Amino acid sequence: MTSLLVTGAAGFIGSHFVRHWLGKHPDDTVVALDALTYAGTETNLADVADRSVFVQGDIGDGPLVERLLTEHGVDLVVNFAAESHNSLAILDPARFFRTNVLGTQALLEASRRVGVERFHHISTCEVYGDLALDTDEEFTETSPYRPRTPYNAAKAGADHAVRAYHETFDLPVTITNCANNYGSHQFPEKVIPLFTTRALDGKPLPVYASSDNRREWIHVVDHCEAIETVLFKGRPGETYHVGTGVEASVEQIADHVLDELGLPHSLKETVPDRPGHDRRYLLNSDKIRTELGWEPKVPFEKGIKETIRWYADNRDWWQPLLDRSPVVEGRWT
Ligand code: NAD
Numbered sequence: 001m002t003s004l005l006v007t008g009a010a011g012f013i014g015s016h017f018v019r020h021w022l023g024k025h026p027d028d029t030v031v032a033l034d035a036l037t038y039a040g041t042e043t044n045l046a047d048v049a050d051r052s053v054f055v056q057g058d059i060g061d062g063p064l065v066e067r068l069l070t071e072h073g074v075d076l077v078v079n080f081a082a083e084s085h086n087s088l089a090i091l092d093p094a095r096f097f098r099t100n101v102l103g104t105q106a107l108l109e110a111s112r113r114v115g116v117e118r119f120h121h122i123s124t125c126e127v128y129g130d131l132a133l134d135t136d137e138e139f140t141e142t143s144p145y146r147p148r149t150p151y152n153a154a155k156a157g158a159d160h161a162v163r164a165y166h167e168t169f170d171l172p173v174t175i176t177n178c179a180n181n182y183g184s185h186q187f188p189e190k191v192i193p194l195f196t197t198r199a200l201d202g203k204p205l206p207v208y209a210s211s212d213n214r215r216e217w218i219h220v221v222d223h224c225e226a227i228e229t230v231l232f233k234g235r236p237g238e239t240y241h242v243g244t245g246v247e248a249s250v251e252q253i254a255d256h257v258l259d260e261l262g263l264p265h266s267l268k269e270t271v272p273d274r275p276g277h278d279r280r281y282l283l284n285s286d287k288i289r290t291e292l293g294w295e296p297k298v299p300f301e302k303g304i305k306e307t308i309r310w311y312a313d314n315r316d317w318w319q320p321l322l323d324r325s326p327v328v329e330g331r332w333t
Helices: 012-024 042-051 062-071 086-091 093-114 150-169 191-200 220-233 250-260 286-292 300-313 315-324
Strands: 003-007 029-034 053-056 076-079 118-124 173-178 180-182 205-208 214-219 239-242 247-249 268-271
Touching: 003 012, 003 062, 012 029, 012 042, 012 220, 029 042, 029 062, 042 053, 062 093, 076 093, 076 220, 086 093, 086 150, 093 118, 093 150, 118 150, 118 220, 150 173, 173 220, 180 220, 180 300, 191 205, 191 250, 191 300, 191 315, 205 250, 214 220, 214 250, 214 300, 220 239, 220 286, 239 286, 247 250, 250 268, 250 300, 300 315
Parallel strands: 003 029, 003 076, 029 053, 076 118, 118 173, 173 239, 180 214, 205 268
Antiparallel strands: 214 247
16 A cells, blocks of 8 residues: 655646546555645545545645655655646746745655655646747757746756755656646636636637647646656656647637637637747657556547536536636736
8 A cells, every 4th residue: 555645636637646546546545735726626636535635735834744744654745736827927926936946845855854765746848948830849858948937947946956856865756747738627727728618608718929839738637647657667866758749729729619619719819928928849758658658548639629528517616716816818917
């Protein structure tokens, strides 16, 4: 039996991971730690509430984390906790550096002091900066870090801290850098739920002026499987990219949403790009595929259809969250 501390467990990917893990390993102990910022809600864990231990708290609270690691005999720490919204990072960058860099360092320190079998850190493709729209280039695990936004820079800082704890203190760490996730339970500030929930309310979809800018998309369940694979088979000290190679532009996402809901494309409304809007990210994920045997399973066309349907069928989940969103796209001051 293994004991896990999953941080940011009440957010989008963290809650999917807790569900995924307990589905596969029902006898394991999962301690779900989350500060419950505007982006986290315990309802995301409702279906696993009786099989996990929920603790409201900050990853930056060293004594709390140390106590949880000791009391629950934690073997694996999986760190999802972060401020995760690029647009909010323009309005309030400090909270990003506080949680993503200093919070991660506090979690690393507690993990080192107590001694854990593995510290796995969830990172992003965005630490590498962006790619031109017309290049064949991809980011590899050895590409230089060139973050361009406060969110990306704070995630990059966290990755450096994780590697430093491995090199200096021998903490057995692994890192995964993942492409853009989509799926159910994603806070309605991110592009797919934002477009879908607005369309369902008959409101215009705010499409950035650079509507050809594109992202690589992965279904959240494929991401969870990749993390599980790295926890079992990954080598300490290593970084693994998690990607699909499937790209879609902001404009194409808007069209998918409108077509699925049978609404006119005239609902698209051009808004100014957010400052520092990255053009494109694309990960080379050969390493995790060839060394660890992981590959994504959910086809994009099927996954996005089901995801749009989920928001259409689950207004009760997203409606109460709308007022919590601190950002209005286009208002950058
Ligand atoms: P999310 O915003 O939905 O969830 C983040 C969770 O962290 C929230 O529940 C929030 O309450 C919690 N949190 C924030 N600050 C905290 C703190 N100081 N202490 C404890 N909990 C705190 O984000 P997400 O999309 O689920 O992303 C999870 C992780 O995956 C993040 O580290 C993000 O950078 C990374 N990631 C996300 C994507 C994506 O497409 N969503 C892609 C690659 C990597």
